[in-house]
Amino acid sequence: MTDQIGVIVNSNSHIDYVCQLHGPLEREQRPPPDAYAFGSFVAISLPPFPATSPDTGQSPRADAPCLIGVVYNSMLVNPNFTNLGPRLTSQSEQTVFSPDLLDETATLVGVLALGWQDRAGPQQGTPRLTAEVGATVRRLTGEEIKQFHRDARGQLSLRYAAAILALNNTLVPALLLDIIDHLGTYFPQEQAILQIMRDNVAWKSIVQPAG
Structure with missing residues (x-):
C-alpha cells in the first residue's frame, strides 16, 4: 500500500x-x-x-x-x-x-x-x-x-514554530501543541524541553486572544 x-x-x-x-x-x-x-x-x-x-x-x-x-x-x-x-x-x-x-x-x-x-x-x-x-x-x-526535526548538531529543532505562531489562524496553537506531543514519542530524551515549549504555547493561546 x-x-x-x-x-x-x-x-x-x-x-x-x-x-x-x-x-x-x-x-x-x-x-x-x-x-x-x-x-x-x-x-x-x-x-x-x-x-x-x-x-x-x-x-x-x-x-x-x-x-x-x-x-x-x-x-x-x-x-x-x-x-x-x-x-x-x-x-x-x-x-x-x-x-x-x-x-x-x-x-x-x-x-x-x-x-x-x-x-x-x-x-x-x-x-x-x-x-x-x-x-x-x-x-x-x-x-x-x-x-x-534535527539540526546540524543532531539536536531537536522547531525553528518553524515562531513563524506559524505569527499566522492569523485560530488552529495554530492547537496544531503546535499536537506537534509537540507528537515529537515526544520520537525524542523522549528531550521531554523537558518539549514540556517547556508546550507550556509556553499553551500560555500564549490563553493570553493573546484576551489581549
Whole structure:
C-alpha cells in the first residue's frame, strides 16, 4: 500500500496548500484517516520531478526534492448539500449510470509548508520553491519526521514554530501543541524541553486572544 494521500489542487499562499485526497475513482484503497489526521507530517513533490499519476500508483523517490508540511485543516466538498431539487435517481443508481458524478464530492486538507528536503538534507524555514497543481502528497515516515526535526548538531529543532505562531489562524496553537506531543514519542530524551515549549504555547493561546 502506498503512502500517497492525494494531490495539490490549490494554494492560499506561498506556504499554505490545499490537497485533495484520493477518492474511490483514483485509488482502490483510499488513504486511512490517520494518514491525513490533524498534525500529520507530509511531503509535497517538487519539480522537475513530475507528480505521480494516480493511474501508475508509483511513489516519488524518498530523496527527491520536496516540501515538508503538516496537515492543519480539513474541508468536505459536497455539491448535493445545496441541491434542494427533487432527486431523479438514488445514490446507488448514480454509481451505475453516472459514476463520474461521484467526483463532485471530495475531502480536502490544508497543508502548511514548514520546510523542504533536497540533496543537502531536510531544512526548516520558508521554502524558495513552490509546488505545482497536481503535485503528489505523501505521508512522512517516522524516520523522516525525526530527521526533519534535527539540526546540524543532531539536536531537536522547531525553528518553524515562531513563524506559524505569527499566522492569523485560530488552529495554530492547537496544531503546535499536537506537534509537540507528537515529537515526544520520537525524542523522549528531550521531554523537558518539549514540556517547556508546550507550556509556553499553551500560555500564549490563553493570553493573546484576551489581549
